[in-house]
Structure formats: C-alpha cells, structure tokens
Amino acid sequence: MALTITNLSKTYPNGVQALKNLTLTIPNVMFGLLGPNGAGKSSLMRTIATLQDPDEGSIDLDGLDVLARKDDVRRILGYLPQEFGVYPKISATDLLHHLAVMKGITNKGERTAMVDAILNQTNLWDYRKKSLSTYSGGMKQRFGIAQALLANPKLIIVDEPTAGLDPAERNRFLNLLSSVGAGVTVILSTHIVQDVRELCPRMAIISNGELLLEGAPNDALNSLAGRIWSKVVASDDELRALEANFQVVSSHLVGGLHEVRVFADSSPGDGFRSVESDLEDVYFINLARQGKR
C-alpha cells in the first residue's frame, strides 16, 4: 500500500496558505512527519483523514481516490486528531463499543474482544467503566489511541500522539503502534524528533506547507556525518559572534553555559569538536535552509 499525494494546495479563508503544491509518496511503513507548529502537518493529515478538501491536488491510496471516495477511506482509517474531546458522562467501554459499531464491527463477540484487548493495551482497563469526562489528559490521549486502532485500520493517521504521555506510556504506545504498523500505512506527525528516530523507516519534514525533505532518517543523518561541530561558549558575546560567522544549528544550555552545534564541512575553529549528527540537526538545518530561500 502506498499513499501518493500529488500537488496538494490549500488556502484557508483567512488567507493562510497551509499547503503549497505538496507532493509526497508515503510507502507502506511507519512514516514520520516532522515540522514546526503551523507547518501544515495537521492540514495534510486532516485532508488525508477526509476531514477537509484541498483546493487542488489529489491523494491516491493504492488506486483509491481519497478525496472522492471518502467513505471507503473512512472504513480503513484509524485517526487520532491532535486535539480532541470526548462526550461527557459516557464510559470508555460504551464509547468504544459505539465507535466499533460505527466502524462496522457488527459482530458482538468480535467487538467485545477487540474493545477489551485495546483497553488492556492502552492501560485503560481499570478505568473502562468510568466516565470519560473524569479522565486525566494522559488517559484521554490513550483513549484516543485506542479508538484509532479499533478496527484493524489499514491507514493510521496519528497527529502528535505522544503529546501528554509520560515516558513509560510513550514507550508503550510506540511499541503498540509498531506492532499494529506492520503492513499498514502509518502517518505519525510529531514535533518530537526522537519519536521519528525510534519508529519511522521513512520521514518527511514540512514547513510552511512545503516539503523540505523526504527520505529515510538514516540517509539524512549520513548526509550530515562529520559536519556537525559542538562547542561550549562562555558568553553571549561569543555566541553572537558564532551566529554571525557560522551556521549555528542549535544551542542547548548545559549547566548554565551554551553548548552550540554548528553545521560546517570542516572544523569551524578552536574548541569545536566533531559530534555525531542527530535527527534534530537534520530538522533544524532543513528549516534554516527554507528560511534562507
């Protein structure tokens, strides 16, 4: 299965151009979508999830025209929106059963088995009879994951799924996702670069509605190998000087001092040491490149 997105454009009534002629092919794997806030990630995902139509372009899922045959897409879709609420005064079990019926799981036995299993997998079993309005943020997020995975979806779209999860739950979720992800197209948008690194064989970076990079994380990392240099700087003046002269990728505070990462083909000078590139470098360098254009 592969999702082919061709020349997708979308401008909102308020003039914001969320997608600019975006073309992207998402293969049948876990696919990470990285981008800053407002990059158009959610717009893209909502479009694939049949929730909005683009102004132009097409989306094709193995010959299925996603924009025209929304209902067929919805049958195989598992979607977790970035932000969502729940009906108050209804329990997780009841709402999951309801959603399972909506997704065509009409066999009661199958439905119960699935709902029970997924409640267990998302660690909600103990609270399954509680009203959803009493759930904490993390529990609600897990419920969102549970509903997305309900009907063995062939196309899973999860928008910032790990937001609000504690580290242990995040790991559990990533495990769960990779276990259902085999043979399924999973699009995972996140601003946590680590998620992509751990999970996704393929990724894309988008910003301002444009595709900046598409490829395997490892390839992207390899392209930076040996070109990332790090230095701890003592003063703001020094940092300013570095910014003026080099392409500073990022800076972190370490013990109150700035540790600066610089992108350069060779050592930028004294005090710099070569460090291993990571996905964050890829991300920032790509964003910076777009900014320069």
Added chain:
Amino acid sequence: MAMFWEFFTFELKFRFKSVSTYIYFLLWFAFNFLNVASENFGPIGGSNGKVMLNGPWANIYNDVGIAFFGVIIIAAIFGTSILRDFQRDTIQILFTKPISKFAYLVGRWAGSFVATVFAFSGLLLGEFCGTLAPWADHARIGPNRLDWYLQPFFSIVVFQIFFLGALFFVVAALTRKIFIVYLQGATIFMVYLVSLAAFSSTRSLERFWPGIFDPVGFLYIDAVARYWTVVERNSLLLPLTPGVFLYNRLLWGSIGLLGLLLLWRFFPMSVEALTARSGGKRAALARQQEQDEIRPRRSLVAAKLPRITQVFGFATTLTQLVSLTRLRISNIVREVPFWGIVILMAGISMNNGHYAGRVGGQNVWPVTYLMLQAVEGGATLFFFIVSTLYAAELVWRERDTRFAGIHDALPISSGIDWFSKLIAISFVEFVLLTVAGLCGVIMQTVAGYYNYELIQYAQELYLIVFPQILTFTLLAIFLQTVVSNKFIGHGIVIGIFVIVPILSSFGWENTLYLFGNTPPYTYSDMNGYGHFVPALFWAITYWLAIACFLGVVSVALARRGADDGWKARFAVARQRAPQLVPAGILFLLVAVGSGGWYYYNAHVLNEYLNSKDRRTIQADYERTYKKYLKLPMPKVVAVEANVDLYPETRSFSGTGRFLMQNRTAGPISQIHLSDQKQSFSKVHFDRPFRLVSSSKRSLYSIYQLDTPLAPGEKIEMTFAVGHTSRGFKDGNELAEFAYSGMFFDNGYFPTLGYDRSIELDDPRRRREEKLPELELLPKRGDPAGSRDNIFTTQSDWVNYKAVVSTSEDQIALSPGYLTKDWHANGRHYFAYDMGDVKTAEFYSFVSARYAVKKVVHQAAANPVSIDVYHTPAHAKYDVDDMIDASKAGLDYFEKYFSPYQYRQYRILEFPRYRSFAQSFPNTIPFSEGIGFIGRVEKPADIDFAYFVTAHELAHQWWGHQLIGGRVEGSNMMSETLAEYSALMVMQRKYGRDNMHRFLKNELDRYLRGRAGETRHENALALVQNESYVWYQKGGQVMYTLADYIGEAKLNLALHEFLKQYGYANAAVAQSGPYPDTRQFVEALRAQTPPELQYYITDAFEKIVLYDNKAVSAVVTETPEHKFKVTLTVQSRKMEADGSGNEKPLPLHDLIDIGVFEGKSEEEKPLYLKKEWLTQPTQTFEVVVDRMPTKAGIDPLNKLIDRAGDDNWMDVTKK
C-alpha cells in the same frame, strides 16, 4: 476607595465594551417603543382604549412585566460579573494582590448595577420615541411627564435590578458555578409562573399578603390598583405611602441588602479557600487521577490486537443508527438541566391539572378536554424549550465537545448521523408528551374523575401536538445548521416564536405564512374535534412538509470535517445531493400540494378576510348606510320558517315568511334589508316592487314598493335563507355550524333597515377606521327610541311557527310547541308552533344527537314540561340540577311576578365553541362550556348551572314579558332583574349565610369591570352597554334593596311594574312607547319607605361607592358572662362620574353593624343590625351571648366598597 473605583470602572468598561449590553438596551427600547407606537403590541395597547399608552398605568404595568421578563437579563449580567474571575482563573492573579473585599465585591456589584440600569433605561427612551411616532394613536398619548416615567422606573425596575441583582450576585459569588447562575434566573422565572398560576387558580380575593410577598409585582399591582378606573389609571402612580407597594419594596429591598451583607461576611478573599471550596470535587478528582497514574505498570510488550471483520451494508447502517440514537438520547437524559425541565414540566402540569376542574370560579368535573387544556397549557412551553435547546445541543455536540475530529472521520453517512439526532429529540419529546398525558390522568384520578378517554389523550398529544413540535424541531435543527453560533440560532428560534403572535396581531394572520401556525380548534364532548380536523390536518401536513424540506437542506449542509466555510459546505452538499434531492422534491411536492389545498379551501372556496378586513367592511357599512337609521320601516308581526338543517355538511337552507305591518303614522314606500351574514336571497313581496339598489356582499338592499304601505296595512315578504359551509377556512370557522350541535338564530334572517349590531364598538377600532364615537342609546323618553324595543327595532311581538328538518339521527328544535314529528326522505322533520302566544322576535334553530330528560312540573298556572336536551356523555352531571333550578324558579317567579306564559321550558346543550346560555322563548340553548359538567363537592358550594338555569328562566319574564324601549337603562330591566331573580332562587336553596361569598365575587367582578371600562360607566338606570353594571352591580344593589326594604316589598314592586308594563305594544296597531327605567325606578320608590329613598337614588341613578372600615373592635366580658364588643368604624360615601372621578357625598346612611363568631371563612352572625351612620367615625357597643371572633361595618359586603376586606376585623380582648 481608589481601589473600589478601579473595580467599578473596570466592570463598567467591560460591560460597555460588550455588545450584549447594547442588545439589552435595544431590546427594551424596541419593547417600549412598540408599546406606545402600536396599539396592537403590548398589554396596555391591546386593553382598555382609554388608558394612555404613555401614562402612569402603562408605565407601571409594563415595568412590572419587564421586572418579570428581565429576570434573565439581570441574572446574566450580575451572575457572570463575579464568575468571570473564576471561569478565566483570574482569581489566581487577583487574590494574590492586596485588594480589599469591599472594593472587589462592591466594585463589581455596583458596576453591574449601573450597567444593568443603563440597559433597562432603553425603556424610557423607547417610550419617549414611541410618543413621537406619527402613526401612533395620539388620542391615547398624553403629555410626557417625567414623574410618570421615572417614579415607576425607579420604584419598580431599578429596585428590581437592585434586589434581584444582589441575590444573583450573592448566589454566583457563593456557589461559583456557572451552571447555577444560568439556572437561577430561569428557575425564578418558572417558579414564579407556577406559583402565580397556583395562586390565581385558588380564585382568592385576598391580595394584601400575597402582594407584599410577590417578588415580581403582578400581585401587588393587583392589590393596589385592581379597581382603578380610567381616570385613576391615567393619573395615579403606585403610592409610596404605607401600603402593600411600599411594604413590598421594603421587604425585598431588605432581602437584597441582607444578601449583600451576608456575602460581605462570608466571601473568603483567598485563592485557597475559594478554589478549595469551588473545586472540592475537582480536587478530589485530581488526587484520584494522580493515584491512578502511579499504579504499577504492566509489561511493555505489546500484545497483538485481535483481527476483526468489518461489515458494511444496510443492516450495519441500521445498527449504526440505533447506536447513534442511543448515544444522543443518553446525551440528553444524562444532563441535569433536562431532568430539571422534566420535573418542572410535570410539576406545572400537575398543578394546572389540579385546577382543571375550576372554570370561571366554578367547580366542574375535570373532563379530558379540560384536563388536556390544563396540562398542555403548562407543558407546551417546555416541549418547545426542549426541542430548541436540544436541537442546538445535538447539532453542535461534536463541535462543542471537540469530538468532531474523531466522529466526522467515521464511516457513517451524514444522513444517518443527522437522522439519529432527529430521532433522539423526537423520542425525548414523545416521552415528555406521555409524561404530560400521565400527569393529566393522575390528576383526573386525584379529582375522582375516572372516565379517562385515552383516545382523546393520544389524539391530542400524539397527532396534534407532536407533529407541531416535530416541525419546530426541524426548524431549529435547520437554523442551527446554517448559523455560525448556537446562540444566534437560539435567538432566531425565539424570534420566530415571538414574532408569530405579534405579526398576527398586526393583521398578518395567514396560516400559510406564519411558520408552524395551525388554525385554532376546540374539542367538544358533543363533536370531538369535529369540523376542525381537515384544516388542522392540512395545516400540520403543510408545515411539517416544509420543515422536512428544511430538514433535507440541513442534511445537505450538515457540518462535517474541519472546513466550516460555505464554499466547502456547498461542495459537500453537492456531493450529498443525489440522494437528497428526491426526498427534497417529495417534501416540496407535499408542501405545495397541502398548501395548495389549504389555499384552495381557505382562499378560493371561502373568502379570506383578516380581522382588519372584517372591521373595514363593518366600518364601510356604517359610513354608507347610517343615514337610513331613522327611516321608518314596517314591523314584523309574524314569522314562519321552513328550514332544512344539514349538520353533516354544516349547512342549512330554507325559506322564510315575514308578515309585516306599518305600525307608524305615515306611509312607507321603501323596505330596506340588511344581510350581515349574506344568508338570504330571493326576496319577494306580495305586491309590486322593484329592487332599487344592493350593495357589495348584498349587505344592504333597498326595495321600492309601487304603492306605499299605508299605516296599519300589512305586507308579506318571502325569501330564501341558507348557509353553505364550503371546505374549510383559515380559522374563523362559524361556531354556529357543527356536525352535532348546530345552533344559529334569527341573525341569519333578514334585518329590516339599518343594522346597528354591525357597528364597531371598540373605540380603538373606531378611531382606526376614522369613525366618530359610537352613538349611544337615546335618552329615556326619546320619542323614536321609546317606540322601538331594546332587543330588536324591527318588531314588537310576533307569532311564530317553524318546520325544521335535520338528519335522521338528530333532533331539531326551534321555539314553539311540537305539533308534528315525522320522517321523510331519510330526514327527520319537526313542526313547531307558538300558537297565539306572542313572543319577542327572537328564535333559533338547534340540531344535535341528543338524549332527553323530561319532567312535568305542576306549576301554578299550567303543568310545565321541563326538558333537558343534552349529549349522552353529560347525562349524569348537571341535568338534574337544571331541572331542579327550573322547578324552583318557576315556583318563585310565578308566585311573586306573574304566571309563566308557556307550557314548556327546554334547555338545549350546544358545543363549547361559544360560552353562553341564551333565553329564547321557552328554549334555552346552553353551552357545554358553562354547564353540564358542573360539580358540587360541598353542599354550600355555589352550583353555577343552577344559577344560570334560574337566570335564563327569569328572562322568560324579564325579556319575554317585560321589554323596555330602545333607550338608555332598558338593558338592566332584563339582565339586572334576571340576575336578581336568580339570586333569590339561589338564596332559597343555599340560605342567606351562604350568599356572602358569591356576592363578594360579584362585587369584585363589578369593580374590575368598571376599572376596564373603555368608554364611560353609567348609573344602573342609565346603563348603556356596560355588562358589569347590569349583571354584577345590578344583582348586588337589587339584592341589597331586598335586604333593606324586604324581599316581599321588592317583589311586589316588580309584580306591579310587570302587570302595568308587561307586553307593551302587544295589543295595539301603532307602536307606542315602551317602558323605561323611569317607570321602573318609580315602581321601586313606591314600595320604599321615605328614609330609604336615598338608597334608590344612590343605587340606580348614581355611581356611589362606600369606603367602610372597621378601625377597632375590642371585647370585654361582662359580669353576666356576656360579651361586650366596642366597635369603632369609619364610613365614607363617594359619587363617581363615568370616568371614575370621585367626589364625597354627605353621609346619612343605614349600614349593617355586625358581630360574628366562628373561625375564618365559617363566620356566623351573632348580631347584625342596621344603624344610621352620619359621622365619618362612629363607635358602637354591642353585647352578645357568645365569644365573638369578628366585628365590623357592612361585614357582608352589601354595599359597593372598593376595599371590602377591611370592613370587618378580628375582635381583640381587652
């Protein structure tokens, strides 16, 4: 202080930046603008046409109404002012700063107060601008006096804002729950309505304490001003002197102040205390969640999820629909407000149902139509609230809860999703209707009425009400689909709800364009829903089809997905269109078809006239033909009718013959005929004649006789008469024609000459039509007026006979003795003949499926057959009472007045489309709406059917033996005397002591009647058209006169008067004068001793009011173990003019002084004696044998007194 100023101005700035403040202002502006600028709007404009639209009473009444409807606005402004800090969590910032409690609370409160007062000041400006409107009725707009504007505004509206605002503010500050803030306004509103309904249904005349405790004001204005005459209403403000109004204001003002003090005392100024208390539950929840989160984790290895199969198809669609519907129903029923609504609805329904068996102050059996009327009256508003509220909730649910992202991506069709919402609301409404119906059944059971008529419940609730609610629900769903915000949708729905009655009062009353409108209908035990069914069915179908079409549009436009723009929604609608277009077309076709059919019936088969059109026709008639008013006409001396009634088509046809005689001194060459009902044709005279002219609608035709009719000469006129009901009308169905219970009178027969009864009599409507003031009855002694009889100008006395036929299963009746009864051509024929007995020209035709109870009563002159024709369902309630009353009346009237002129007395039930009983010769059509289901629980309870029967029987004397001339005062000689006669029959049955309560109600109705007078009140002997004078005042003063001079004396006067003036003009060839009240009053004076002549003058020739009052009553026990009561009383006597201006009269009057024993409501006189009162204050000492409880002056309210309750008081021990 600076800090206070800071909060105060902040609050003001916030309010003045908010658009809602200006909306409230505009709302009140518009309300009062229309109140003045249009008489069709508002309670004052629509009522008495002499009360100024910008006068003090208008301001008082409107301000109280606003105090009521404004509750919700006051709640919204005050409640939210303090909650804002909690909703937005600004308390975290605020209360960590050193602010004073006073500055914070009072600043916020005062800011809200000023903003609210500003919003309500729209009233003043609106009223003022209304007075400038050029199209307004300036006859009713007085000078703009500042005190008339401001005193009510401050003492009522601003005061209301003060204490309600304080209460809402306190509740909001102490509970800090937005839910409660929104609920409290609505709750006060509803609870007030309920208690007002409960109070008014007790029919209590007690107003003092209820007036003081009334937080809104309808009771205190009733307490203070219920008897205010027009003059007073145009000059008085509610007095700020000790009295109900001031006490009320003091009470509620103190409650408001107390609330603020308590708040100041108990409001904690710390974040910790506030959030801990407000978030008690929330905090517990957070703790719970924290615990949950730290429970031990299980393995991180993800187990495989099971494989499932997805099935899509019709069965799944159904399952989805069921699941969605169940979800949405649970959305509704798991909400607390919903249960609040249900409980309130059931409460109000049961409360109303409890009083379903009280109609016009009388006890009746709560038959199903009454019970349905009662429970529906309480519940209907809730049905609409639920559909408005939950249409919005369900349409916006997914968006409000932000579940839309998940919901909208589910593989379900938008139609199914939409449909589940409709089904959910329908289901809930269905349950509510059933609950309302059950409330009715329960309250019938409680009242001991077990004939439940469940079919009628089902018809009414499920077939008539339910489709209308469904229509409304679909409209609400549609609106919520197209508007961008729930509250705008609510606004439009409420707007439509409100605008329909307003439009219809402006003459826009067509069912076909007033959304959801259906023509009015009345259920009758005689007819069921009868002829209303087709119009109702087609109107409901029409609107339901239109609503369904809107439903289809709303399916097409239903929001789905993230893009709410219209472009996107239209694109989606186009995609959905193929499936929806056929349904849309179907509904449109049904709408066009049913609307077309309705139009054909209401506008093509029948002429469509709105009320304004009808008034214009009347006005044109008066303008064009009034000039013929005094043209001499012959008088009818004999009537023969041959009438075939067709109840199944609500029609009749027939022929009539009038024998007429020139009873004037000159020749008559033209005969003019008025045809108000457009019911006769083929007029033919027994001599050469020609038609000179005939007006549009043949309202007025002039015939010229070739040879004039000489004095004394007779002429015969024949004509065809009939009425055909075609299809159905848009309301305004003629009540005369029914499938069972057809009843019409000689109004369908020709009227000779100009017909005064066509004239408009409402002064407002006359001004609107630019007509001069209504011409009154001529003075007594007017030569022309005296020669006509008060009931009909076209005849004196007639001989009458008729042949009436009807359908096989019905009985047809008309005045006269049945001479023949036969069946032919599948129809039932009856011949009636009055023989030689001359009757007033007043006859009717009645036909229904009757059961008959006949009793022959041996009266003094002849045996009289007393027959009650009633619908079989009403056999067991009032029929025997009516017979008893007839017997008692016959005995009394024959004994004291004169012999009964007939051998029969028949009571004929007719459907309750009209509510009266009317006395035709020996024939009394009696509405099922005012009799037949009466119920007497305690022996002392007044039996209304008994009273009405006696009253109508008395008209066989007063109206059918004695007829006055067509001059002022004559009406009282029929109505007042019938009322008096009936009171005397009642007194025989119930005894003197039980009359007090009945008379007190009569007095109340007289005083209210004169307060509502639209023209001019007249003294009883000069009465024009004031029914409260000739019924209530007349009955009261005659009863009192009997008490003063003795019943026998008074009856003797009546007997003498009747002997001399009865059957005036019956035996002469030329009409002479009829008697008038000068002779009547003389007859009374003849039997009245000299010292009481003043009472005759006061009662009949003036409008006299007393103000009697017990000042103190002290009892001491005498050595002989008797009880000496020292009673001090005040007495004043005033004379009022026709507008209510009063001037004092000297006092030299005989008035009851009484001492009573027994507990409240069961007082029995220990001592009752008339004393001469000459001083404003006098003291009496009375010794009685037993311990008294009450004492006073005129304690039994025999005299007309605006404050009748203070006539007696509790006796205190020394």
